[in-house]
Amino acid sequence: MARYLLHLHNRTGHTRDDEGLDLPDVAAARDEAIRSIRSILSSEILEGQMDLDGRIDICGEDGETLAVVRFSEAVQLKAEA
Template sequence: MRRLHFDLHNGTGFTSDKEGRELADEEDARDVAIRSIRSILSEEVLRGMVDLTGWIDIRNEAGIEIGRVTFSEAVCLRLDPGDRDDSGASRQT
């Protein structure tokens, strides 16, 4: 286990994760980042505006960035009823 930090960059600015979380590997860290982004976006949906321009940087105990997850990677957008791309990627027309 190692302590990883999740720094948020979004429309409200930058939030540094000073506490971090103990996780087994980068795959677990990516899952945490995706769940965090989806939680943020769910709150935005309730307010009627979704901003997909943000991201979360994942860094190790030494402060070195080891990964990044963008908001647009965390969701699949279907923008019209005929949009049925099941690849998991967002499609925009």
């Protein structure tokens, strides 16, 4: 296990993660980021909006960015033309 910090950036603002999460690897941290983006977007949808312009930076404890997950990677949009 290692500690990963998931910093959130979107149009609402930047939210630094000072607590972090203990996860087995970067892949697990990516899964957690995807889950988080879906959680945030689902709240937005209940308010009648969805802003895909955002990202979560996954950093190690030393501050190094290990991965970036964009909001658009977390959902598939389908609509009839």
